[in-house]
Amino acid sequence: MSEFISFRREEIEKAFEGERRQYFAGDLKKPQKLPFLFSENVEVGLTSYDTFTSEPAHRHSVATEYQYMVSGRTRYLDTDTGQEYEFQAGDFFAVRPGTPYAQKSEPGTKIIFIKEPSINDKELVEMDEKVKKWLTAVF
Numbered sequence: 001m002s003e004f005i006s007f008r009r010e011e012i013e014k015a016f017e018g019e020r021r022q023y024f025a026g027d028l029k030k031p032q033k034l035p036f037l038f039s040e041n042v043e044v045g046l047t048s049y050d051t052f053t054s055e056p057a058h059r060h061s062v063a064t065e066y067q068y069m070v071s072g073r074t075r076y077l078d079t080d081t082g083q084e085y086e087f088q089a090g091d092f093f094a095v096r097p098g099t100p101y102a103q104k105s106e107p108g109t110k111i112i113f114i115k116e117p118s119i120n121d122k123e124l125v126e127m128d129e130k131v132k133k134w135l136t137a138v139f
Contacts, residue, residue: 024036042116047110049106050108054105058125060099060122061097067094068091073105074105074106076103077103078100
């Protein structure tokens, strides 16, 4: 049986009212505004930052994250090595399991993310004062 499943732009934009992340597929436990497609193998979604936003340091113990920059600019800090990475619209990058990082993004940043496998393996990592300062410093 053939089947196409889609979410139209208007539906996606409405789903982002009051939200900054929308999943389209995965083995998700939290309700979504859109009816996501179940998958044990992969999570797919879109993150949209309307304001300067930072994400606390964390790592994924099992999953690899693949990300494509739709718009804007984001920076990642490898909290083990201190190396900083900057990505802009059109860039693609991946974060391997076990890599501890902090992230901050400019307003207008949109990122398509794919996480494989679809598992909630996020582990917060301790942040020293240097990382906390980095997170709050605007680009």
